[in-house]
Amino acid sequence: xxxxxxxxxxxxxxxxxxxxxxxxxxxxxxxxxxxxxxxxxxxxxxxxxxxxxxxxxxxxxxxxxxxxxxxxxxxxxxxxxxxxxxxxxxxxxxxxxxxxxxxxxxxxxxxxxxxxxxxxxxxxxxxxxxxxxxxxxxxxxxxxxxxxxxxxxxxxxxxxxxxxxxxxxxxxxxxxxxxxxxxxxxxxxxxxxxxxxxxxxxxxxxxxxxxxxxxxxxxxxxxxxxxxxx
Amino acid sequence: xxxxxxxxxxxxxxxxxxxxxxxxxxxxxxxxxxxxxxxxxxxxxxxxxxxxxxxxxxxxxxxxxxxxxxxxxxxxxxxxxxxxxxxxxxxxxxxxxxxxxxxxxxxxxxxxxxxxxxxxxxxxxxxxxxxxxxxxxxxxxxxxxxxxxxxxxxxxxxxxxxxxxxxxxxxxxxxxxxxxxxxxxxxxxxxxxxxxxxxxxxxxxxxxxxxxxxxxxxxxxxxxxxxxxxxxxxxxxxxxxxxxxxxxxxxxxxxxxxxxxxxxxxxxxxxxxxxxxxxxxxxxxxxxxxxxxxxxxxxxxxxxxxxxxxxxxxxxxxxxxxxxxxxxxxxxxxxxxxxxxxxxxxxxxxxxxxxxxxxxxxxxxxxxxxxxxxxxxxxxxxxxxxxxxx
Ligand SMILES: Nc1nc2c(ncn2[C@@H]2O[C@H](COP(=O)(O)OP(=O)(O)OP(=O)(O)O)[C@@H](O)[C@H]2O)c(=O)[nH]1
Ligand SMILES: [Mg+2]
Numbered sequence: 001x002x003x004x005x006x007x008x009x010x011x012x013x014x015x016x017x018x019x020x021x022x023x024x025x026x027x028x029x030x031x032x033x034x035x036x037x038x039x040x041x042x043x044x045x046x047x048x049x050x051x052x053x054x055x056x057x058x059x060x061x062x063x064x065x066x067x068x069x070x071x072x073x074x075x076x077x078x079x080x081x082x083x084x085x086x087x088x089x090x091x092x093x094x095x096x097x098x099x100x101x102x103x104x105x106x107x108x109x110x111x112x113x114x115x116x117x118x119x120x121x122x123x124x125x126x127x128x129x130x131x132x133x134x135x136x137x138x139x140x141x142x143x144x145x146x147x148x149x150x151x152x153x154x155x156x157x158x159x160x161x162x163x164x165x166x167x168x169x170x171x172x173x174x175x176x177x178x179x180x181x182x183x184x185x186x187x188x189x190x191x192x193x194x195x196x197x198x199x200x201x202x203x204x205x206x207x208x209x210x211x212x213x214x215x216x217x218x219x220x221x222x223x224x225x226x227x228x229x230x
Numbered sequence: 231x232x233x234x235x236x237x238x239x240x241x242x243x244x245x246x247x248x249x250x251x252x253x254x255x256x257x258x259x260x261x262x263x264x265x266x267x268x269x270x271x272x273x274x275x276x277x278x279x280x281x282x283x284x285x286x287x288x289x290x291x292x293x294x295x296x297x298x299x300x301x302x303x304x305x306x307x308x309x310x311x312x313x314x315x316x317x318x319x320x321x322x323x324x325x326x327x328x329x330x331x332x333x334x335x336x337x338x339x340x341x342x343x344x345x346x347x348x349x350x351x352x353x354x355x356x357x358x359x360x361x362x363x364x365x366x367x368x369x370x371x372x373x374x375x376x377x378x379x380x381x382x383x384x385x386x387x388x389x390x391x392x393x394x395x396x397x398x399x400x401x402x403x404x405x406x407x408x409x410x411x412x413x414x415x416x417x418x419x420x421x422x423x424x425x426x427x428x429x430x431x432x433x434x435x436x437x438x439x440x441x442x443x444x445x446x447x448x449x450x451x452x453x454x455x456x457x458x459x460x461x462x463x464x465x466x467x468x469x470x471x472x473x474x475x476x477x478x479x480x481x482x483x484x485x486x487x488x489x490x491x492x493x494x495x496x497x498x499x500x501x502x503x504x505x506x507x508x509x510x511x512x513x514x515x516x517x518x519x520x521x522x523x524x525x526x527x528x529x530x531x532x533x534x535x536x537x538x539x540x541x542x543x544x545x546x547x548x549x550x551x552x553x554x555x556x557x558x559x560x561x562x563x564x565x566x567x568x569x570x571x572x573x574x575x576x577x578x579x580x581x582x583x584x585x586x587x588x589x590x591x592x593x594x595x596x597x598x599x600x601x602x603x604x605x606x607x608x609x610x611x612x613x614x615x616x617x618x619x620x
Contacts, residue, residue, distance in 0.1 A: 087289075087292055090291075092295050103287065103289070103292050103296075104287070104288065104321075106287045106317075106321075106364065107287045107364075109257075109259070109263070109287065109361055109363065110264070110287070112259045112260045112397075113260055113261070113262055116260035116427070116428050119427040119428070120427050120428060123426060123429070124427070124429050144321075146367065146368075148367070149399075152399040152401065153259075153399065155400050156260070156400065160260070160427075163424070163425075163426055163427070164426045164427050165426065
């Protein structure tokens, strides 16, 4: 049971990712982290995994629309979204098979319940043994709750990722948090996907999977593909 | 006494929570714990009491929606229901609630509201906290523990009962221990059966200082609408050919499917029951001997068994007994359903028990599956036996 990111050059360099791995993805705003997070989730769907996406900045429907926009034929029975936004906008939308509503990004208890319900459903009813959890993003959750609270939440859920042999991806906005926050949270993760700004645009690398970090790669996002150069 | 409204729990607590006492639902993260407090509140209010809900992680308007998703209409409660809004202040939103916490990050601000609400509340009333953990996250662990002590004293003074929802995130060991063992008169553990994923939920009494509480665990499910239901994942319905097993499953169920051909079951019947606080999944076997291998296959892990007999066909009773062997049901709680009581020549339950070579203690319940007569009585009898063992 191993995972691939769906980011070709990085996958080649770091090899298969062990089940139970928790990865932090950190980078500056508008560097395409949302797209990259969705691309990683999409790779999971291609590999017959289930994908659970916790969306804190966009309504769940927008996340589904991303897949539709690029005509990706996604298996709806293997995708689950925990929507932390719609309810805060004052819409009384009910849960659907694919989208479960949390009250707000403060409601970590509720978010935790919804994640667990999707995990149970995929494991017990669909008999899927590989699931990806993608939290996009921790930065929003950190805006509403303090570091300790988020740390406790992640402590529990990175543990659940291990128990379920799943893959966890946690997105963080660079520059929004102090050094202590990043250092504290890093302890919980097995590896990182780092993004930085360069003269040409943005670069990406993977850290913690191989003895040395991979080189930095320039990249471009083309629809639902990420193309690495160099 | 204030009933919790959670199935079985009031029995285990010797009636519920006495006035002036306090209870905490101590929930494992990821398990549906919040509904416990909500259900206890609505149960009390429908019994004519007044109640206050302390909202700390959800907007009041959303809270009312959450209640109504479970089928509890807070508008109907009128002024017997109020919200202490300890959320809006956090996100800088306006609030129209009767009690608004000016600074949700300060327990003193919250205590003031709790006190005001308690004074206004007609006693005995019940105060339910949506999430003690959120308050702890915002105000600090020791500050919150101190505040709880203060609130609990007011509760005693004003003759109200306090009910807290708490999610056991990895706080300091001391904090977790205090919540679990010290701060409240009773602690109800709401846990998950954890393997690779949490695949079942249960609750049980950890402590209750007013009674010798029953220490049993109850599996539960949360239904919308409905709320917390004690849950029995598998009840088997077996019996001879044509006894009325499929009819019985359908009579009990809110939803059911059967795999039948030409009126006889060739694989199984499956139904969901939701009755008086209990939810169960029931599985009916075929009856014909040629399906015995299938019968064996579907009968594992049952928690209780109905043996359905056609009361007019004494010649089939031996087959019925044999089916209990095939399904390896001995040792499990068994209720015999003396079906087709409407037919001429139906034997009485007493006669049937006399003709069966089985212990006298096994209940034999009369029923007419086609009209539904007696089926829920049989269900209640079996549930009692299952919960007794559990
Ligand atoms: N009069 C009467 N008829 C009944 C009663 N219960 C079931 N029946 C009838 O008995 C027949 C058999 O009922 P089923 O429910 O299919 O019996 P079964 O035990 O599932 O049968 P198999 O799966 O073939 O073993 C049907 O025609 C039912 O309508 C009852 O209480 N009274
Ligand atoms: Mg049948």
